[in-house]
Amino acid sequence: MILDLFFPNRCIHCSRIIDAELLVCSLCFEQIHFTHFDYSGDHIIKEKCKLMFPVENTYALMKFEQDGLSQKIIHELKYKSRENAGNTLAEWTTERLDLKDKKPDLLVSVPLHPKKLKERGYNQLHLFTEALSKFYDIPFDHEIIQRNHYSKAQALKDKKNRLETVNPFSLSKPISGKHILLIDDVFTTGNTVSSIAWEILNAGDNRVSILVMAVDV
Structure with a gap:
């Protein structure tokens, strides 16, 4: 061309x-520092999640390094409209993560507030989630969780402010008896996935697993 x-x-x-x-x-x-985590085993993400909510399985593709390559990769997807980065990250994930007999029933990604979605033009997690859905043959639902408050990017907040956010998410439809794989970009404090997980767990007889592009701990 x-x-x-x-x-x-x-x-x-x-x-x-x-x-x-x-x-x-x-x-x-x-x-690139891939984690090589065992999806059903014990590691730093599972340990942190277990302190906040009941969790089934956890996985992170990369180690997040400030000003490092993993940060550049995620920022290309998140802030520079490189939507093909979502497909690339999904490909790297599927090459390393075999769900075997631990397949969840539904893939759900952390939502943007409608105002933030309009500003950015797309949710950086949607293409990643949809590519995983196609490979693993697991349905996804981008509408089941909604973000209730508009706020500046998590990457720009300090940890204290992130922990002070109250009830930022809610369910937009009923769900019960499902194993949900909750997908986010970077796991830092775990506050975001914990808030969503409790909404899902409190809605019915549901289970939650976590998958993130990178872990920053």
Whole structure:
């Protein structure tokens, strides 16, 4: 394509020219710190979640490093309209996460407030979730959880303010007897997924598992 000649796709880390569908070159890919967590085993995310709510299984694709490559990858998806990043992250996830006999019934991603969605133009988690849904053959629902308050990005808040947010989410429809895989971008305090998890758990005989792109602990 003509645009590719004048504006070639470049690695977001080292700026080497790469294929249009890629985010990083092969050399920089080797610098990504994947967690290799056991989905049903014990690790830092499960330990933190268990202190806040009953959780089934947990998984993080990468270790989040401030000003590092994992942060650049997520910010390309979240703030720079690189929607193909969602598909790339989903591909990396499916290569590493075998759900086997622990498949959930439904995939649910953390929602944006309607005002934030209008500002950004898309929810960065939707393409990621939809790609996972297609690969694992698990349905998704983008409408089941709604965000009740508009606020500045979690990445711009300090931990104290994040913990002080009260009832930021609610269910928009009834749900019972389901195992929900709740999907977010970065796990830091766990406050966001905990708030949503309790809405799901209190709604009926439901179970919750957690999947995030990166863990920052």
